[in-house]
Amino acid sequence: PTDWAFQALQSLVERYGCIAGYPNGTYRGNRALTRYEFAAGLNACLDRVNELIATATADLVTKEDFASLQYLQEEFSAELATLRGRVDGLEARSAEMQANQFSTTTKLIGEAIFALSDSFGDNAAISAATLRNNPNAADRDLDANTTFSDRIRLNLLSSFSGKDQLQIRLQAGNVINNNDASLGEASTGTNMTRLTFDNNTSNSVEVDKINYAFNLSEAIRVKVDANNGEFWENINTFSSPFASTGQGAISRYGRFSPIYRQGQGGAGATISFNANGPLTASVAYLAGGRTNTAKNPLDKNGLLDGNYAALVQIGFQPTKAFNVGLTYARTYQNSAGGVNQFEATGSSIANNPFGNVATSANHYGVEASFKLTSKLLIGGWYGYTEAEAQNTGTTRFDGNGPTGFNVIANEGDDATFNYWGASLALQDFGRKGNLLGFIFGQPPKTTSNDANIAGGRGLRDSDTSYHLEGLYRLQLNDNISVTPGLLVILSPEHNDSNDTIYVGTVRTTFSF
Template structure:
C-alpha cells in the first residue's frame, strides 16, 4: 500500500499538498495532545477501538451527516480559504471527506492523531480503489509507470530547480529582513537645467515709466543678466501607506535654480521649477501631507507643509501642468487662482476635500493658511495669509473637462501676493504704492478670485486647454476703500506622442495677470497697467526612456510688465528630468 501511496502522491499534487498540510497540522498539535499519545501506549486496545470508530465515522454517519459530494455543501468552507482547492479535490474527486452532522468542516480546529489516521486511511482506501479500477478518466498503472520514468530521467533538472527555489527563498527572507519599510516606497526626481535670459534691457514697471514721464526724469534700464546658467533640483519622496488606500507623503528637496524675475526684471520670466536667489542646494522637507479616501470615491488631503490647491484638486491642464514634464514657465502651468494660500513661506497648512456628486460632477473644498505654524500676531491658521477654495468640476464626456472655481484669499501686509508671482508687479501687490495711516507702505489685501478653465481632447494627438481668471482685490488698511480688478487668460495646445511614444510638443499663449481697473491714485497716477503683455511659450519633450526626458523650450514676453516701452524678453532652457 505504501508503494501505491507514493505513486498516487506523484500523480496528484493536490492530494500531496493536502497530505502535507495534514502532517503539518499534526506537528503543531503534538504538544497539545501529549496526554493522548501517552494514553495510546498504555491502552492499545482502547486506541484501536477509537481508531476504528474514527475510521468508520464517515461511513456510519453518512446518513446522519450526509456524505458530501460537493465542497459547497460544507457551510463553513469558502473559496477564499487557503486549502479550498485541496479540500475540493478530496471531496469531489476522491469522495473521502465527510463533514460533521451540522454540515460543517471546522477546518481551523486542531487535528488529533486519531482523526489524522482515520482521514488518511479513508483516502488511501479510495486511492487504492481507483488504482485497481484503472478507470480511463483517473489514475492508470501505465500513467504511474510513465511518471516514475520521467522523474528518474529528469532527476538532475528537478534537483537544480529545487536548489534554485531554495536559493530564492533564502534571498527573499534576507530582503524582507533588511528592507527599509514594508509600508514605504522611495521615489526620486532630479532636474538638470541649462537656462538663460536675453533682451536689450530689464523690464520696468509701467508706473515708473509714467512717473518718470511726468517728472522728466530718466528711467534706469539695466541690462538683462544674460549669462547662461547650469543648475539643478532634486526631490526625494517617501510614500507611505497604512491601509493600501491612503498616502503619507514626505518630500525632501534641494535646488539652486535662479529666480529669473531678477535676471529679466519681471515675474513673468519665472521658470516652472525655479526656487529663488537664496537657493543653495540645502536639503529640507518641503512638502508633507496625508491623503485618505472618504465615502464613495472621495478623498481628503491634510497638508502640514507647502500645501497647494493645484496639487490637491483638478487644475484642468493635464499635459502641461507638471513643472518637471510640462510647461517650462510658471504662468503656463495653470490658472494662477490655484496658487492662493501658499504665497511663499512654504507653510501652506490646511485641508482639502474632493467628493464626486455623480459620474459627471465633482465638488472640491479647501482651506490653506500660509503661516499656520506661526503663533505670533497676524499669523496662525486663521489670522495670517490664507485662502479658501470651492470648485465644481464637470466632465460631460471622457474628452471634455470643465471647472468653475472660486477662491477667497487674504494676504497680510508683508506677504501680499494677489497674482502669486505670475503677472506684473502691480498685479501681485495692487495697493503697494502709498503710505497708509500707520506710516507703512502698502496694504493688506483681500480678494475674490473667479476662474473658468477646461481641457478638450480633440484627437488622441491633440489636447486643447485654457483658462480665464478674474480677481477683485480690496485694500484692507486704508480709511478710504480701494478696489482693483485683475484679469489673466491663456490657451494651450499639447501634442502627446508627437515624434514618438512619450514625447510631447506644447504651445502656450496668453496674458499674464494685469490690473485693468483700480480706484487707487497715487501722485496723480492711477495704479493700473495701461499696456498689455503677451506670453508665448514653445517646448518639446523628448523622452529617451521611461526614466529620462529632455525638454528644450523658450519663453517670449512681449511688452513685459504690461509696458510697451520695455523690450521683448526671451528666456530659454533645456530641462533634463531624471525619474527614479
C-alpha cells in the same frame, strides 16, 4: 487493513479518485492513521460524490456506495463535525486575511532635474508704474550668462490601509529665479520670465511637504496639508499635460491658471467629492501662505487670523473628451504674511496693487480642456479678480525698476485684474511619450486701481503683455526625458516701452 471501515473507504477512493494527494496518486492504506485523519479522507469522498450529484452524474454512484457512505458518516459523525468546524473557521479567517491583507509600506519616488538656461533681450523690464513715477527712468541692459542648475525631489509615500497616503517630500535645488534682484544686470526685471522649476536652497535639503490623504467614504476624499500645501496638487487644474514641473510647461505661468496658486505654501485641508458621475466638487482652505504663518501664534498670524485662501470648485465632464471647471477663491493677505496676489505670475502692480497694505480679494475662474483626438488636446483658462485695500497706508514699492516710490492706498480702495491662457498639446509626437506643446496667454494685469503713486498718478497697467511658449519633450525611456523650450514675453510688465525678453532652457528630467 482488515477493518470494514478501512476497506469501504479504500473502495470509494479507488472508484472515485477522491484522495490523490500522493505524488503517484495512490492511497496508502497500510499506514497508521487517527480517526480524524480517516474522517478527513471520508470528507473528501463525500465532497466528490456531491460533485457528481450536482453535475447530474449521480447514476455513476451505486446504491452500495451510498449505503457505505451513510454508515461511515454515522460512525465518524463526531470527527466529521469537528473537522468541518475547524475548516469553516480556517476558511473564515483566510477570507478575512485576504480581504484585509495589507502591510504598511513606504515607497521612495524621486525626480532630478538638470537645466541649461539663459535669458536674453536688449533691456531688462521696467514696471509701468516706475515710468509713471519717473518717465525718464534709465534703461538697464539685460546681461545674463548661460547657467546650469539642478532641482532634486524625494517623495516618501506611506500607506497604512492601502487607500490612504502620507507624503513627506524632501527638496534641494539651486535654480535661481530669473527676477531675483540680487542678480543685478542678469535679472530680467519681471516675474513673467520665471521658470516652472526654479527653487534655490543652495542645494541644502529641506522638508518641503508633509500631508496625509484618506477616503472619508467612497465618494469623499480628504487631504490635510501640514506644510507647503498647494491647491493645484489637490484638485483638478484642467491643464494636463502642462501642470508638471518636471514633464510639463517650462514657465511658471504656463502650467495652469493662477487661481490655483492662491494660498500657496500654507497649511489646511481639501475635501473632494466624486460620485462617479459627470459632476465633481472640491472645497479647500489654506492658511499662512508661502511664509507659513499658520504656525505663528502672534497677532495677524495663525490658522484663522492671518493670510488665508478659501476655494470652491465645480467640475463638469459630460464626455471623456470634454472637461470644464468653475472656480472661486476668497483670499486675505496682510503685511505680516506678505502681499503677493498672483504668486509672482503677473506684473509687479498686479501682485502688489496697494503696496504691502492688507488686501482681500475675490477670484473667479473658468477652465476647460477638450481632447480633439486621442493625441491632440486643447485647453485654456480665464480669470477675473476684484481686490480691496483693508486699511490705509503708504508703502514703498520697488516695481522692478531702478528706483522705488511710495504707494498711497486708502481703506476701501478697489482694483480689478484679468488674465487668460490657451494651450495646445500634441502627444506622442515623433514617438510614444513625446509631447509637442504651445501656450499663449496674457499674465495677470491690473485693469483699474484706486490706489495712487505719490503725486496722484494712477497705479495700473496701461499696456498688455503676451506670453508665448513652445516646448518639445523627448521621452528617451521610462525614466529620462529631455525638454528644450523657449519662452517669449512681449511687452513685459504690461509695458510697451519694454523690449521683448526671451528665456531658453533645456530641461532633463530623471524619474525613479
